[in-house]
Amino acid sequence: MGVTPDSGFVEVSAPPAEDGGFLEDDFLADVKATAKHPGGTCGMARILASLEGDPLRWKVQQALDDPGYTGIGIATVLTNRGYPVSDYTVQRHRNNKCGCARWPT
Numbered sequence: 715m716g717v718t719p720d721s722g723f724v725e726v727s728a729p730p731a732e733d734g735g736f737l738e739d740d741f742l743a744d745v746k747a748t749a750k751h752p753g754g755t756c757g758m759a760r761i762l763a764s765l766e767g768d769p770l771r772w773k774v775q776q777a778l779d780d781p782g783y784t785g786i787g788i789a790t791v792l793t794n795r796g797y798p799v800s801d802y803t804v805q806r807h808r809n810n811k812c813g814c815a816r817w818p819t
């Protein structure tokens with residue numbers, strides 16, 4: 715015999731046994747990462763984020779804040795201008811029913 719196992723094993727370092735903090739921290743960080751939504755979670759927020767620095771952003775925000783502008787109207791014009799969004803998404807956003815309200819940026 716005399717076969718020396720040509721081990722491909724990498725030495726695995728054990729997690730700190732005392733508090734196990736290392737593994738737990740990773741877990742919590744991962745969970746937190748899934749809950750973070752930079753720029754908002756919904757399609758409306760993503761459009762607003764993409765309009766950062768664009769004067770159009772203020773007009774869109776103005777329309778969202780003014781009930782005189784219908785959600786379907788905002789959605790239609792935005793979609794026509796290359797920012798596809800549904801009126802449902804617009805309405806949820808302006809009524810704070812979307813994910814943005816729960817995860818403010």
Ligand SMILES: [Zn+2]
Nearest residue numbers: 756807812814
């Ligand atoms: Zn939103």
